[in-house]
Amino acid sequence: MTAEPAVTAAPGPKQTDGLVGWLQSTDHKRIGILTLGTAFVMFLFDGLLGLAMRAQLARPGQHILSAQQYNQVFTMHGTGMIGLAITPFALGLGVYLIPLQVGAPRIAAPRLTLLGYWCYVLGAVTLVWAFLTPDGAAAGWWGYTPLSSSIYSPGPGMSLWVAGVFLAACGMILQGATVLWTILRLRAPGVTMLRMPVFAWTMVVTCLMTLASFPSLLTAMGVITATRIDPGLLASNAWNMAYENLFWFYGHPVVYVMFFPFVGCVAEVLAVFSGRRFFNYKGTAFSLLAFAALSMAVWGHHLFISGQQVNDYFSLTSILLTIPAGMEYFGLLGTLAGGRLRYPAAMLFALAFIPQFLIGGLSGIMLGTPSVDYAVNNSYFVVAHFHYTLFAGSVFGFFAGVYFWWPKATGFLLNERAGRLHFVLMVIGANVTYLPMFFLGLKGMPRWVVSYPGGAGFSALSLISSIGAGVIGLAMMVFLYNIYISARQKKPATADPWGGYSLEWLTSSPPPRFNYNAQFPVPRVRSFTPTLDLRERQRERQRVTLSPRAGRPVTDTVTADTRAYRDER
Amino acid sequence: MTAPVSARPRPGQDEAQPQRPAEPGRPPATLRPWTVVALWAAMLGLLVAMDAGFGNSTFVLEVSGSSAGFVFLLAGAVWLDRRLRPDRGYLRYPTRIGGVVLLAVAVTLAWLGFAFGAWLTMIAAVPFIAAVGLEVAAHRRGKLPDGPAGPRRGG
Numbered sequence: 032m033t034a035e036p037a038v039t040a041a042p043g044p045k046q047t048d049g050l051v052g053w054l055q056s057t058d059h060k061r062i063g064i065l066t067l068g069t070a071f072v073m074f075l076f077d078g079l080l081g082l083a084m085r086a087q088l089a090r091p092g093q094h095i096l097s098a099q100q101y102n103q104v105f106t107m108h109g110t111g112m113i114g115l116a117i118t119p120f121a122l123g124l125g126v127y128l129i130p131l132q133v134g135a136p137r138i139a140a141p142r143l144t145l146l147g148y149w150c151y152v153l154g155a156v157t158l159v160w161a162f163l164t165p166d167g168a169a170a171g172w173w174g175y176t177p178l179s180s181s182i183y184s185p186g187p188g189m190s191l192w193v194a195g196v197f198l199a200a201c202g203m204i205l206q207g208a209t210v211l212w213t214i215l216r217l218r219a220p221g222v223t224m225l226r227m228p229v230f231a232w233t234m235v236v237t238c239l240m241t242l243a244s245f246p247s248l249l250t251a252m253g254v255i256t257a258t259r260i261d262p263g264l265l266a267s268n269a270w271n272m273a274y275e276n277l278f279w280f281y282g283h284p285v286v287y288v289m290f291f292p293f294v295g296c297v298a299e300v301l302a303v304f305s306g307r308r309f310f311n312y313k314g315t316a317f318s319l320l321a322f323a324a325l326s327m328a329v330w331g332h333h334l335f336i337s338g339q340q341v342n343d344y345f346s347l348t349s350i351l352l353t354i355p356a357g358m359e360y361f362g363l364l365g366t367l368a369g370g371r372l373r374y375p376a377a378m379l380f381a382l383a384f385i386p387q388f389l390i391g392g393l394s395g396i397m398l399g400t401p402s403v404d405y406a407v408n409n410s411y412f413v414v415a416h417f418h419y420t421l422f423a424g425s426v427f428g429f430f431a432g433v434y435f436w437w438p439k440a441t442g443f444l445l446n447e448r449a450g451r452l453h454f455v456l457m458v459i460g461a462n463v464t465y466l467p468m469f470f471l472g473l474k475g476m477p478r479w480v481v482s483y484p485g486g487a488g489f490s491a492l493s494l495i496s497s498i499g500a501g502v503i504g505l506a507m508m509v510f511l512y513n514i515y516i517s518a519r520q521k522k523p524a525t526a527d528p529w530g531g532y533s534l535e536w537l538t539s540s541p542p543p544r545f546n547y548n549a550q551f552p553v554p555r556v557r558s559f560t561p562t563l564d565l566r567e568r569q570r571e572r573q574r575v576t577l578s579p580r581a582g583r584p585v586t587d588t589v590t591a592d593t594r595a596y597r598d599e600r
Numbered sequence: 601m602t603a604p605v606s607a608r609p610r611p612g613q614d615e616a617q618p619q620r621p622a623e624p625g626r627p628p629a630t631l632r633p634w635t636v637v638a639l640w641a642a643m644l645g646l647l648v649a650m651d652a653g654f655g656n657s658t659f660v661l662e663v664s665g666s667s668a669g670f671v672f673l674l675a676g677a678v679w680l681d682r683r684l685r686p687d688r689g690y691l692r693y694p695t696r697i698g699g700v701v702l703l704a705v706a707v708t709l710a711w712l713g714f715a716f717g718a719w720l721t722m723i724a725a726v727p728f729i730a731a732v733g734l735e736v737a738a739h740r741r742g743k744l745p746d747g748p749a750g751p752r753r754g755g
Contacts, residue, residue: 191712
C-alpha cells in the first residue's frame, strides 16, 4: 500500500505543567487522573472514619466516640464512600479511559467534564465541612426526613451536607453525560458499538444509569431543603415516603454505578492475563443492558418493611437480577476456562473479585426476599452484604484496574512484589472484617449502634471484625508505599506492557495530548480486540515469512511486514 | 490492505466509513448508538408497565416513568444529532476555563446560602455574573481546535 502523509495534530492549547496547569486542563486524561486522585484521598479519609467506627465497636461499652460523634462518623463514612470515593472512581476511570478505548482524541465537551470535576471537588469540601462543623450532619447517608429537617437536625451541618451531596451529584452527572456522549458520538471510524471493549460497554450502562437516576437525588435534596426552610411545609407521612422513594431511586442504582465499571476492569484484566478473548462478548453486552434496566427497578426492596410498597414486584425484579448477573459471571469464568493464566497483581485482584462479589450478590438475593429481609433488616447482615459488594467486590475490581492501567497513565510500572503483598492483606482484611458481620447480623446485632452490652454475644465477632479493619488499613499503607517506591524507581513501561487487547495499548505510555497521532495512529478496527488482532496478524506474517516455502529472503520480508504492520497502525 | 488514519477522508471527499466488504448475502450487523439507548429506555418502560400491573403507587410510577421518558428523549437526541451533524469534526472551543471554575463556585455559594443565610446566595450572583462574562470573552477570544485537523466520523 502507498504511504500517505499522516494527519498531523493541529496546534492545540498548550499544556502547562504544575498544579495550576493540571487544575485548568481540559485534557480528559488529566481530568480523569484528578478525579481519581481526589476520590482516592476521599477514600482514605472515609476509610479512616470506618476505622474509627471499628475501634469504637471493638469492645463492648467503649467511649472512643460519643453517640453524636458516632452518628456523624457513619454519616460521613457512608456519604463519602458512595458519593465522593467509589462513584468518582467509576466515572473517573471512564473519563480517563473511554476516549482512548474508542479512538477519540478527546472527550465530548471537555469543559463540561472539567466543570463536573470542580462541582465534585467543591461538593467534597462542603461535605467535609458538614462533618467537621459542631453538630455536624448525623442523619445517615440517606438523610431521611423528618430526621434531616431543621427540627431534628438543627445547625448548619445538615444544610452543608445537602449542599455537598447536591454539588457532588451534579459533578457526577456532568462527567457521566460527557463520557456517554463520547461513546455514542466520538468513536473512531470502525469502532462500532459491538467493537468496543467490555469496559466501554460497562461505562455505557453506568452513564445511562447516572443520567437516569441521579436527578432523583437532586430532587430529594430539594425535599430536604424545603423541610429545613420550613419544617411544616412537607410534614406528612406521604412526603416522608416520597423522599424515601426519591432517595432510593438513586440509592440503589448508584450501587450498580459503583459496580459495572469494575466488572469492566475485571473483564479486561481476566481476558488479557488468560490470553483469551472475552467469552460471550455480545451476550455480556446485552446482559449489561438488561442488568442495568432491572437494577433501576429494584429500589423498593430497601423499603420492604415500610409496608408502603408492592413487595411482590420489587422482590421479583430483585431476584430476576440473577439472570443477567449469571450471564456476566458466565462470561468471566468462560474467559478463564482453558486460558494460559498469568498472575500479576492486577490479575490477583480480578480473580478475588469473582468469589467475593458472589458472596455479596448471593446475600443480596436473600435480602431481596421480603421474609428474610423482615428478619435481618437494619442488622449487621445488611452491612456485611453491601460491604462485600462494594468493598470486597468493587474496590477489588478498582485495584485490578489501577494495577492494569497504571503503566499506561504514568509511564512507569508499579512494584509487583508490593502489589502482591497489598493483595494478600486486602483479601485477609476484607474477609476478616466483613464475614463476621453476617454472623453478627444473624445474632441480632443492629446497625447504627455506638455500643453494645458485654453479654450480648457480639464481643468476639466484633473484635475479629475490627482486627480485619486494621489489616485493611495496613493494606492501604502498603499500596501508598508501592506508589512511593515505584515513583522513585520509575521502572519505565512500554506502550503495551501486558499484551493488552484494546486500543489504548497502541498509543504511548502515557498517551500524547490528543491520544493518537502520526506516530501512534488509530488502526482499522475489526473487532473488540484490535490490538490483539494486530499482534496476531503480525505473528501470522512472521510465520509465513519464516516458512521455507515463502521463497523470499527472510530479512527483506520481515522488513516489509514490519512496514505493513506500521502502516496498518 | 487497510486504511490508516492518514487515509481518512478530507473535507469534500467521500466520507464513507471504511468497512470490510460484506460477505455475499450477509450484511454486516450494526447496532446504532441511538438504538442502544432506545432499547434501554424500552426496557425501562416495560418495567414501569409491569410495575403498574402490580398496582404500585402513582408516585412510584411517575418517578420511574419520567426516568424512562428521559432516556427515550436522550435516544432521540442521539438520533437527531446523528441526522443533523453526521460529520463530527473536532469542535473549536475556548481554552480559558476561568468561567467554568467560577460557575462551580457560584453554584456552591448559592447552596451554602441555604446553610448560612440568603445573603450568601445573593453574593453568589457576583461569581455567576463574572463566570458569564468570562465565558463570553473566552468564546470571543481564542478558540483552538482540540484534536487533529480534518473531519471525523463518529456515531
